[in-house]
Amino acid sequence: MTHNPPHPLLTSDRLGLAQPRREMLAEYHRWENDPGTLLGYGNQFPQSWEVREAGWEGQRGNHHYAQFEVVRLEDLAPVGMTVLSVNPFVRTAEFVMLLAPEQRGKGYAAEAARLTLDWGFHLGALRMVWLKVLAPNAAGIAAYEKAGFRTAGRLRQAGYWLGQPVDELLMDAVPAEFQGSSAVGGAGA
Numbered sequence: 001m002t003h004n005p006p007h008p009l010l011t012s013d014r015l016g017l018a019q020p021r022r023e024m025l026a027e028y029h030r031w032e033n034d035p036g037t038l039l040g041y042g043n044q045f046p047q048s049w050e051v052r053e054a055g056w057e058g059q060r061g062n063h064h065y066a067q068f069e070v071v072r073l074e075d076l077a078p079v080g081m082t083v084l085s086v087n088p089f090v091r092t093a094e095f096v097m098l099l100a101p102e103q104r105g106k107g108y109a110a111e112a113a114r115l116t117l118d119w120g121f122h123l124g125a126l127r128m129v130w131l132k133v134l135a136p137n138a139a140g141i142a143a144y145e146k147a148g149f150r151t152a153g154r155l156r157q158a159g160y161w162l163g164q165p166v167d168e169l170l171m172d173a174v175p176a177e178f179q180g181s182s183a184v185g186g187a188g189a
Contacts, residue, residue, distance in 0.1 A: 006071045010119055010183050015111050017068040017119060024078060034101040042134055042159035064088055070112045079103040082116040093120055095131040113147035115183060121175040122184035130172040136161045148173045
């Protein structure tokens with residue numbers, strides 16, 4: 001199958017945000033059903049192809065569900081996805097990230113999260129972006145902190161890690177604390 005190459009919309013040092021592609025849905029599905037992904041999300045079981053495909057169709061045209069394919073700039077290879085699920089009434093969004101299993105541990109998570117925050121604050125005009133992360137996910141927490149998220153609270157025993165109930169941390173980011181340069185607006189934007 002020939003794939004249309006992604007077109008990066010916003011770029012940083014190594015990564016870019018592009019529109020997700022229907023032709024990549026099987027690959028996204030593989031990433032989502034990887035045991036490490038299931039563990040990180042606190043899921044216990046994989047999702048069927050039919051459910052994933054129906055979810056893709058249901059998300060098309062939803063302007064409050066901004067999805068990005070994260071691509072490596074050197075070869076435009078997809079390395080993950082990020083999502084901003086926008087609440088249009090209060091201009092906030094929940095952030096979700098998925099990295100391909102073979103791309104984890106390369107520092108892409110912090111860079112992809114930061115690029116998505118940059119988009120959300122400077123193009124999406126969001127007032128706040130938040131996420132939930134399982135407390136034992138030390139690598140995820142470190143990447144989110146590096147991107148600009150701060151711990152905002154704790155949901156006790158709200159998730160599962162290796163089959164055991166664990167706390168979920170709530171983390172958030174606001175534009176006033178977005179440090180450093182912006183890929184949208186240049187230095188200090």
